[in-house]
Amino acid sequence: MDWISIALLLLFGLLFLIAEVLFIPGTTVVGLAGFALLAAGIWFGYRDLGSTAGHVTLVTSLVLAGVILYLGLRPKNMAKLALTDVNDGHVRDARLPDVQPGATGRALSALRPSGTVLFDEHRREVVTRGEFVPTGAEVRVLRIEQNRIVVEAVS
Structure with a gap:
């Protein structure tokens, strides 16, 4: 496998990880697919490009994945994506009528x-x-x- 294929595996693994953390959190399928692509890219890097290139792909992938997780899971960033507004609206409750017995x-x-x-x-x-x-x-x-x-x- 050439270095472009390995780079694409790593790129798509990181993109899937970004999608899991930022856009569709909680599904875990996309995140697991991202980690599988990263692992496959690292393994092919060691196998086809040698141990030096394998170490570079491993360290680069770990650093980028760590940065993605850190930036994506910070409470400040999650507040930008999460719904934090509280609905204070109400309707007239029929159990508390404005017309009392005897009226x-x-x-x-x-x-x-x-x-x-x-x-x-x-x-x-x-x-x-x-x-x-x-x-x-x-x-x-x-x-x-x-x-x-x-x-x-x-x-």
């Missing part, structure tokens, strides 16, 4: 048995216990069941 409102639609009621300036979807309530009637909140507001007509 009164006006039916914006006929409740048959579900519909829309206006509590102060808040529109909410509500249900009755089965009775029909006409549009515009005043209703009172009986209870809150998980994500449902149960109402009854006020007589």
Whole structure:
């Protein structure tokens, strides 16, 4: 094997190692392939080019692999690639309703048995216990069941 083939084995081994450390960490398949290519390049360097060239390929590969691992795994560099933003958004929790039992409102639609009621300036979807309530009637909140507001007509 000539020196160009050995150099290409070493180059691709280092590129696979860079890909493992920086772009697709945690897969280990790419990293293992990179180390296998490096090992094959070093072995062919000793076998075909002699011990002096083998030592040069070994030391060069170890130094470059060490530099890649050091630079790639530094916390400062990982912070550039990692997602560090925290999502502080939230939605209105139905378990903590803004309409409490006993509150009164006006039916914006006929409740048959579900519909829309206006509590102060808040529109909410509500249900009755089965009775029909006409549009515009005043209703009172009986209870809150998980994500449902149960109402009854006020007589």
